[in-house]
Amino acid sequence: MKRLSAQQGLFRDFGDDVLSRLEPYFAERTARAGETIVAQNELARELYVVVEGRVESVLALPGSIERPHGDILPGDFFGEVSLFGGSPSSDTYRAALPCRLLVLDENRLAALMEELPVDAVTLIARLLGLTIRNLRASSSFLADVVQWGERASRRTITDELTGVYNRPFLEDAIENFFEISRSNGKPVAFLMMDVDNFSGINEAIGREKADTVIVRVVDIIRGIISSHGIIARYGGDEFSILLPEADLARALAIASEIRAGVESADFADIAPALPPVTTSIGVSAFPDTAGELAAFREKADASLYRAKELGRNRVEAVR
Numbered sequence: 001m002k003r004l005s006a007q008q009g010l011f012r013d014f015g016d017d018v019l020s021r022l023e024p025y026f027a028e029r030t031a032r033a034g035e036t037i038v039a040q041n042e043l044a045r046e047l048y049v050v051v052e053g054r055v056e057s058v059l060a061l062p063g064s065i066e067r068p069h070g071d072i073l074p075g076d077f078f079g080e081v082s083l084f085g086g087s088p089s090s091d092t093y094r095a096a097l098p099c100r101l102l103v104l105d106e107n108r109l110a111a112l113m114e115e116l117p118v119d120a121v122t123l124i125a126r127l128l129g130l131t132i133r134n135l136r137a138s139s140s141f142l143a144d145v146v147q148w149g150e151r152a153s154r155r156t157i158t159d160e161l162t163g164v165y166n167r168p169f170l171e172d173a174i175e176n177f178f179e180i181s182r183s184n185g186k187p188v189a190f191l192m193m194d195v196d197n198f199s200g201i202n203e204a205i206g207r208e209k210a211d212t213v214i215v216r217v218v219d220i221i222r223g224i225i226s227s228h229g230i231i232a233r234y235g236g237d238e239f240s241i242l243l244p245e246a247d248l249a250r251a252l253a254i255a256s257e258i259r260a261g262v263e264s265a266d267f268a269d270i271a272p273a274l275p276p277v278t279t280s281i282g283v284s285a286f287p288d289t290a291g292e293l294a295a296f297r298e299k300a301d302a303s304l305y306r307a308k309e310l311g312r313n314r315v316e317a318v319r
Contacts (some may be wrong), residue, residue, distance in 0.1 A: 009075035017032035026102040031095035053099030159233040189251030189285040191241040192304040198237035205271040249286035278313035
């Protein structure tokens with residue numbers, strides 16, 4: 001049975017002679033409705049072309065939340081990043097309906113490039129062109145950039161010193177997570193945090209060592225929240241932490257653990273004469289202290305201000 005068609009998006013306008021030469025390199029696979037075809041973070045090294053059915057793409061977020069990214073319909077494809085870039089899949093791809101797929105794995109691609117180099121170049125050029133178009137149109141672009149790990153691209157969403165996300169990325173994440181939480185009725189919390197008297201630390205030990213203090217503080221935060229939150233450096237000594245599925249009580253407990261962890265940490269290896277390193281943290285939570293996105297942000301900022309006003313090295317939540 002002829003499986004490749006010039007009506008399929010990837011092969012559109014390919015001549016019958018090209019399709020007949022390409023066809024032996026593609027295997028056929030079926031998937032039941034609900035079956036996972038490629039799991040998030042799986043390195044499949046296979047290109048999948050949907051012939052029949054529908055495949056859904058979802059991103060697993062902290063707090064066991066799934067964010068739908070879109071549907072792959074007949075003629076569309078996925079897996080090209082894993083096949084060509086050698087990177088794990090950024091999403092989970094699951095059959096939403098019974099599916100028939102064509103699969104090109106890395107061994108068959110290598111054989112195609114060796115045996116039919118002109119046809120291979122034609123196919124790869126079409127893949128790259130469609131991939132660029134899809135990335136421009138897709139809301140999953142940032143998630144894909146993160147997973148691909150291209151250093152130049154990563155600098156657009158991460159802080160170069162600490163490796164955590166930067167402010168623009170978190171601002172976008174806050175909006176997305178808040179809307180997800182509001183729509184599914186689950187809580188979400190937001191922490192704003194400063195390293196106390198950091199300007200004095202900077203003056204006392206110099207910028208390079210002060211940067212090392214910042215990196216150490218980030219390591220402490222990471223150790224506490226693990227993969228259940230999103231950390232961002234807002235600049236200098238300012239950080240924000242988004243905690244999906246954390247209510248106010250849970251967020252206060254995490255913030256208190258971070259505060260205590262920083263206060264008790266040993267920074268003497270960085271600079272023996274280092275002034276005490278402490279943090280002030282403000283907490284807001286949906287729906288406990290804020291029902292709207294603007295208030296969600298504002299309550300965290302107001303809570304941080306109160307923590308500083310009340311003497312620093314403390315956690316506060318304005319109701």
